[in-house]
Amino acid sequence: MNHRSIRKFRNVKLSTTQIETIVRAAQMASSSSFMQAYSIVGLTDPALKHELREITNTPYIEDNGHLFIFCADLQRLTIMGTEQEKLDMKIMLESSAFYQIAVIDAALAAQNAVLAAESLGLGAVIMGAVNRDIRRLDEMLGLPEYVVPLFAIAIGVPDQEPEVKPRLPLEAVYFENRYASFTEQRERIEAYDRDMNHYYQARNENNRHAIWSRKHIDMLKMKFPLGDMTEYLRCKGLNVT
Incomplete structure (x- = not known):
């Protein structure tokens, strides 16, 4: 913990x-x-x-x-x-x-x-x-x-x-019997974004305004050269896609 x-x-x-x-x-x-x-x-x-x-x-x-x-x-x-x-x-x-x-x-x-x-x-x-x-x-x-x-x-x-970074709320990660609804997940992530923004502003080093969801949306919008990894793995004898 x-x-x-x-x-x-x-x-x-x-x-x-x-x-x-x-x-x-x-x-x-x-x-x-x-x-x-x-x-x-x-x-x-x-x-x-x-x-x-x-x-x-x-x-x-x-x-x-x-x-x-x-x-x-x-x-x-x-x-x-x-x-x-x-x-x-x-x-x-x-x-x-x-x-x-x-x-x-x-x-x-x-x-x-x-x-x-x-x-x-x-x-x-x-x-x-x-x-x-x-x-x-x-x-x-x-x-x-x-x-x-x-x-x-x-x-x-x-x-x-x-400091220890706050994790996603348990309810956003652990579900019983079936996955949570989109609305439930959105509410939990909005609350988590508020917690993370507070954490980033209050921590001892590298203070900044940032939220969890935006950080990863921006990352996934970037165009990493994923094809090169696939070709590399194939050169190692692995037929992954």
Whole structure:
């Protein structure tokens, strides 16, 4: 209940014990059919971290205690198969359904990692921005077929104390038996927008006038190059659409 994204860290590197504890906690997350269809790459090379910072324009990619990059990984499932078995597995492995399984497995593991870090007195932030140039990131990490970078988690000793952001009202997220009506949802989001505007104006850093719904409407109106991601995934052997 006290989770906050931390984007400013002290200049203290995580110990090997802390890193291993966080990764082992991630591994204890639930996994579809126990596939464990993800991998985690710790990015420690200063030159690579600096390049990724330049690509993303995100300082805390470089300035943190440790950077973990979570990947969907279906390649590991093929390693012990014969060449014929790999051909027989191809349709399933390259399906959108199995890619979704790998993404969910990675997300569950990531949440465990964040909770473990926070239990150790550390802070964390999950970042999708590392995929801004996904082909270059793929090259940096030397990723084989069927392995796709999804997001990064920067973890370290916090050097800030941001307030906890208000979440959507429970009634806008949890329904019994059937989804809420459009009118009910609109009323709840209007109330939430008022709460978020108050939060943004009152918080200690980066005060501004902003509401939740407008922020995301404006984002979704932008034209991101989504086709490039689809082509990249196909180059990795995944027939997603």
